[in-house]
Amino acid sequence: MKKTATENSRYDLIDRRTLIKGSAAAVGLLLLPQVSHALPEDVEAEIAELFDTREIQQGKVTVTVPPISENGYSVPFAVDVESPMTEEDHVVRIVVFAEENPQPNVARFELGPRAGKASIKTRIRMGGTQRIRAIAEMNDGSLWTSYAFSIVTLAACVFDPGT
Numbered sequence: 001m002k003k004t005a006t007e008n009s010r011y012d013l014i015d016r017r018t019l020i021k022g023s024a025a026a027v028g029l030l031l032l033p034q035v036s037h038a039l040p041e042d043v044e045a046e047i048a049e050l051f052d053t054r055e056i057q058q059g060k061v062t063v064t065v066p067p068i069s070e071n072g073y074s075v076p077f078a079v080d081v082e083s084p085m086t087e088e089d090h091v092v093r094i095v096v097f098a099e100e101n102p103q104p105n106v107a108r109f110e111l112g113p114r115a116g117k118a119s120i121k122t123r124i125r126m127g128g129t130q131r132i133r134a135i136a137e138m139n140d141g142s143l144w145t146s147y148a149f150s151i152v153t154l155a156a157c158v159f160d161p162g163t
Helices: 005-031 040-051
Strands: 056-058 061-064 075-081 091-098 105-110 119-124 130-138 143-152
Touching: 040 091, 040 130, 061 130, 075 091, 075 130, 075 143, 091 119, 105 119
Parallel strands: 056 143, 061 143
Antiparallel strands: 061 075, 075 119, 091 105, 091 130, 130 143
16 A cells, blocks of 8 residues: 555654654753762872871761761761860861762861860761761871761762763
């Protein structure tokens, strides 16, 4: 059976529409933002830049984040350091790393004996499921660390790979 001119154009139009829709979807997928994260060597390089080659010991630091964070855009976290916060023994700074974020060094806090307590509570963005690590530097130069892990169901740190 031979198709008429009207039937041919209708089928051609459907094929063109399908092609255009498919092309638009493919381009849209390419333009979607992607989640990026730092590499472990990037995190270690940043730690080395901040603290040279000094030994980092486990202990004295407690990091608290929720075990499951439904939204990575605003995750509560806390860092507490065991220190009397006296002139002779106090925390100088606390540095927080979200190791899977595009910029892993997410916070830096400068403290002194007049702070009274080495305790920080705030919110951070998390680019996905990861561990949050805190390093505390004491006035004697010693470094102490700990970390906590949080599962993130909706990542926050996305970027456009074209920028």
